[in-house]
Amino acid sequence: MWDVNQKTLNSEVNFSGIGLHSGETVDVTIVPSNSNSGIIFKRSDIDKNNEISANFKNVSSAKLCTKIQNEFGVSVSTIEHLMAAFYICGVDNIVVSLNGPEVPIMDGSAKDFVKIIKNCGLKKLEGKRKFVKIKKTVKLKEGDKFISISPADDNFKVKFTLHYENSPLIQNQINKINFQEKNLSEVINARTFCLHEDIEAIKSIGLAKGGSLENAIVVQGNKILNQNGLRSKKEFVNHKILDLAGDFMLSGARVLGSVECIHGGHALTNQFLHEIFSDKSNFEIFEKRSSNTNVRKIVPINKRLAINA
Ligand SMILES: [Zn+2]
Incomplete structure (x- = not known):
C-alpha cells in the first residue's frame, strides 16, 4: 500500500x-x-x-x-x-x-x-x-536494448532480462519484481558486478578506481572471485532492477507502471524517461487523498511542469 x-x-x-x-x-x-x-x-x-x-x-x-x-x-x-x-x-x-x-x-x-x-x-x-500514472504503452529500442512501460494501476513492476554473452556464468538472467511487495531484500542486497577481463578497460577511461571485491562482484570465466560467492541466485539481474528503480526515482514522483527491460542500463533508462515525459498523453500526475480509496486529484498543468523542473 x-x-x-x-x-x-x-x-x-x-x-x-x-x-x-x-x-x-x-x-x-x-x-x-x-x-x-x-x-x-x-x-x-x-x-x-x-x-x-x-x-x-x-x-x-x-x-x-x-x-x-x-x-x-x-x-x-x-x-x-x-x-x-x-x-x-x-x-x-x-x-x-x-x-x-x-x-x-x-x-x-x-x-x-x-x-x-x-x-x-x-x-x-x-x-x-505525487504519482505518475502511465496511460499507454511507451517503448524504446536501441540496437539490442529494449525498454517499455505499460499501465499497471497501483503498482511499479519491473521485468528485466539480462544477456551477458561474454560470460558463461551470467549468460541470461530474468527476474520480475513487484515493488509493492514487502520483501525486496534480494534487490536491496544485490551488488554491482563486472567481468574480470573488463576491469583494465574500465580503469583506462578513469573509472572504477575505488573498485574492489569489497564493493563489486567480479566474474572470471566460470568463477565468482568474491570469497563468499553470490548473495542470491539472480544477484546480477536483481542489481539491474535496483539500478532501474533508482533511475526511475529521478522522475521526481512515484511511477505506477509495468516496465519490461531487455539488456538495458542507465543510459537507456534515462533516454526512456525523456521519452515518457516528452508526451503528456503518456501519463498523468496525481495525488492520493487516502491509501484505501481510489479518489484521485489531478494536479493542474502548471504543477506538472514544476515536477520535472
Ligand atoms: Zn548499480
Missing part, C-alpha cells in the same frame, strides 16, 4: 565511504527537508552554486553510473543505489550533502543505505506524494 503523504528522515545522519569510480573517501550528511522540495544533492566542498536536483533532466552521463550536473557544471555521480534506497524506503524529500564528486559505493548494493535510513526512521510530512 502506498503512503499518501510525503516523507523525509527523522533526523540528520552521517556516513562515509569510498567512491567506486573516483576512489576518494567521501563524507555524507543526509539532512531532512520540507514537503515538495524533492531530493537535492549538495556539494559541501564547493562554496556556491553547489546544489543539483535529482532529476532525469540533470543527468549528464550514464556511463557505468548515473551522474547529475547543474547548470554551473557541478556534479555528483553514482547516485543510483542511494536513489533506489530512497525509493524503496519511501523518502521523498531530502538533502544529500557530500564533500566529494561521488556517492560512496559502500558494499556495491543498497543494503547499507537502506539500513541507515531505517535506523534513522521516517517523518511524515504535510505534502501529498
